[in-house]
Amino acid sequence: xxxxxxxxxxxxxxxxxxxxxxILGQVMNGIYNVLSAIGIENIGIxxxxxxxxxxxxxIPLTIKQQKFSKMSAVMQPEIQKIQKKYEGKKDQASMxxxxxxxxxxxxxxxxxxxGGCLPLLIQMPILFALYPVIQNIPxxxxxxxxxxxxxxxxxxxxxxxxxxxxxxGEASPILMxxxxxxxxxxxxxxxxxxxxxxxxxxxxxxxxxxxTDIAHSTMEQVxxxxxxxxxxxxxxxxxxxxxxxxxxxxxGMILAIIIPVMAGLTQxxxxxxxxxxxxxxxxxxxxxxxxxxxxxxxxxxxxxVFGFTLPAGLGLYWAASALVRCVQxxxxxxxxxxxxxxDIIAENQKKAAKKREKKGTSAKEINRMAxxxxxxxxxxSEKKSQITESEREEKxxxxxxxxxNAKPGSLTSKANLVSRYNSGQxxxxxxxxxxxxxxxxxxxxxxxx
Numbered sequence: 001x002x003x004x005x006x007x008x009x010x011x012x013x014x015x016x017x018x019x020x021x022x023i024l025g026q027v028m029n030g031i032y033n034v035l036s037a038i039g040i041e042n043i044g045i046x047x048x049x050x051x052x053x054x055x056x057x058x059i060p061l062t063i064k065q066q067k068f069s070k071m072s073a074v075m076q077p078e079i080q081k082i083q084k085k086y087e088g089k090k091d092q093a094s095m096x097x098x099x100x101x102x103x104x105x106x107x108x109x110x111x112x113x114x115g116g117c118l119p120l121l122i123q124m125p126i127l128f129a130l131y132p133v134i135q136n137i138p139x140x141x142x143x144x145x146x147x148x149x150x151x152x153x154x155x156x157x158x159x160x161x162x163x164x165x166x167x168x169g170e171a172s173p174i175l176m177x178x179x180x181x182x183x184x185x186x187x188x189x190x191x192x193x194x195x196x197x198x199x200x201x202x203x204x205x206x207x208x209x210x211x212t213d214i215a216h217s218t219m220e221q222v223x224x225x226x227x228x229x230x231x232x233x234x235x236x237x238x239x240x241x242x243x244x245x246x247x248x249x250x251x252g253m254i255l256a257i258i259i260p261v262m263a264g265l266t267q268x269x270x271x272x273x274x275x276x277x278x279x280x281x282x283x284x285x286x287x288x289x290x291x292x293x294x295x296x297x298x299x300x301x302x303x304x305v306f307g308f309t310l311p312a313g314l315g316l317y318w319a320a321s322a323l324v325r326c327v328q329x330x331x332x333x334x335x336x337x338x339x340x341x342x343d344i345i346a347e348n349q350k351k352a353a354k355k356r357e358k359k360g361t362s363a364k365e366i367n368r369m370a371x372x373x374x375x376x377x378x379x380x381s382e383k384k385s386q387i388t389e390s391e392r393e394e395k396x397x398x399x400x401x402x403x404x405n406a407k408p409g410s411l412t413s414k415a416n417l418v419s420r421y422n423s424g425q426x427x428x429x430x431x432x433x434x435x436x437x438x439x440x441x442x443x444x445x446x447x448x449x
Contacts, residue, residue, distance in 0.1 A: 020129035025140025027053060028133055032141045043137060043144065044228030044316055051320040054130065059328060061119040066332050067344055068119075069274070071109055078105050110348025134317050138190045144225065148190045151218040154211040155189060164207050165189060173197060173236060173311075193218075195311070197235050226313070231255050233313035241308070259315040260307030266322035268300040273329040 031046050031053075079102055086098040106112050138145040155161050166178040169192045176195075181188050196204070201219055205212055226234040237256045244252030303322075307315035 016125055017129045020125055021132045024129055024133045029141045032143050036143055041225055043225050044233050047317050048320045051317060052324055055324045058123060061123055062328060063332055065119040066336060071111055075105055075109055109345050134314060136191050138194050145190055147221050148193050151214045152186050152189045154214050158208050168203055231312055233316055234311055237312050238308040259312050260304045263307040263315045263318040264300040264304035266319050267303045270322045270325045271296045273326055
């Protein structure tokens with residue numbers, strides 16, 4: 001999840017994500033204003049409360065996804081049997097038949113192939129939109145932005161400020177490419193300054209000594225906003241750890257590693273608490289099992305690595321979100337433990353039936369109509385057979401009468417003569433019939449010879 005967030009953090013202006021980020025930004029701004037009104041101005045506390053609120057609203061999606069995971073553990077053996085049945089068959093007919101049989105398994109358990117993907121697809125834009133808000137708090141929180149505005153005004157009043165800020169901004173730890181950001185805008189400078197660390201402020205003051213006083217005043221306010229349990233969440237833990245080693249400060253070392261370690265540990269616990277796919281005896285054939293095993297150990301390590309190299313505020317968010325997920329997972333596990341697989345199947349089937357009724361005829365009605373139609377087909381066939389038997393003689397008699405009244409020389413009259421000749425009623429055929437019969441006799445005699 002953290003890797004997706006890091007990738008998403010550069011795409012905060014994408015459609016949908018941008019709109020969701022704006023909504024989440026308003027939530028963050030409201031949290032800051034409420035805390036500020038009671039005398040608490042701390043970005044770290046805002047991040048924690050913000051994380052709790054967002055993940056609480058996503059609990060229904062989490063429950064739905066966990067239900068699907070529980071159902072998947074039951075369905076997977078049946079699906080694997082179908083896959084083995086068609087293993088090696090790549091023709092279109094076999095692949096379509098395999099897909100149909102797998103779909104029947106999902107229908108049997110009252111779910112669908114997209115049942116597990118849909119909650120995740122809904123969550124992903126929200127999770128993607130979280131990171132721009134966390135990384136660029138001044139963009140969304142007016143109170144934080146106002147802290148930086150006095151020094152920004154002084155910077156913009158300095159000759160050549162744009163080129164100076166561009167050189168500082170494109171380097172680490174800012175990494176805001178001037179080709180992508182307009183350094184002539186105050187909003188851009190605020191976002192750049194928000195990512196400043198102590199050493200970065202020193203570089204700025206070396207090139208703009210005229211803003212020293214206002215810069216120190218801003219740094220004090222920012223330190224107050226970013227201080228969380230003695231940790232400056234605007235600094236990189238790796239930088240803090242290097243400084244602690246330089247100063248031989250044990251306390252500094254502990255404070256530097258606590259957030260990355262907490263991020264990795266809580267991530268590990270969160271993954272372990274999630275329902276594990278049922279083992280089929282051969283885990284190589286179970287991609288879900290392999291995926292879960294990989295995530296269990298790789299994601300916490302990634303969290304620790306990035307927790308050291310990125311601002312501590314982002315690591316704090318990871319730790320807080322993982323901790324919230326742990327609590328949620330315990331609640332969800334307890335809730336689902338009271339529900340058997342049969343209960344979940346029954347609920348899924350009821351929901352599927354309601355969806356069918358909304359689209360049209362209910363399942364019961366379809367079955368009734370199908371039975372009725374089948375009976376009607378049999379009844380109509382039987383009735384048709386009875387009518388044919390009762391009227392057959394009458395139709396035959398009518399046909400005979402029409403044949404007797406046929407005009408001389410017509411096909412019907414000739415057919416009547418042939419019929420009478422064959423039955424012995426007459427010994428004379430029309431000229432054409434006599435000739436045809438004679439030629440037929442000659443052919444037969446030749447064959448006999």
